[in-house]
Amino acid sequence: MELFRPINSYYDFENIKMVPEGDLITRNLSDMDWMYQDQEAVQELLKEDPQIYRYYNVDIPEEEGHLQHCISIINPGKVGNEYNMTKGHFHEIKGTAEIYYTIQGEGMLFMQSVTDGEPEFEALEMKKGTLSYVPPYWAHRTINTGEEPLAFIGIYPGEAGHVYGEIEAKGFMKLLIEKDGEPTIIDNPNYK
Ligand SMILES: O=P(O)(O)OC[C@H]1O[C@](O)(CO)[C@@H](O)[C@@H]1O
């Protein structure tokens, strides 16, 4: 058996990045433009196509026994009145969990369960120091409600994998919008 060697990664708070970068994945508005409600705002913003979020994946084998881990950064901002957010996903192996540890900024973690019947919804607050548990069988999306980048560490089983199809097609049951200056959870009128 070939041993995988221990490795360190660092979060550079000043430059808001992981060092070394590992596998850097960036998502701009054009990668998820249909996921926002206000399509007029989307069209306007697409002229610049801002980066919504990025994540730095440490290069770990996608195998049972390993722990995938990454640092994700969601830029502050809104599309219309909806806050910047990740696409959201289920794990390919749905019975795998994930831990998020917030290291900077503030936001919310939206979760939606996979069930035989009606899916259920949960939301947790994220702020510096929050350790959040995403149990098995919950899709997850993170949202930046603050003025600064929202940065968090994600740790999940090596074999978990990601599946986007269902969330891409159906969306989440709830949306997080700014209303009277406050983050407010509302029903998603377009949830299918
Ligand atoms: O996969 P999405 O929905 O684009 O969001 C990325 C998030 O999911 C993770 O892949 C972890 O599950 C993180 O790297 C990141 O925070």
Ligand SMILES: [Fe+2]
């Ligand atoms: Fe995940």
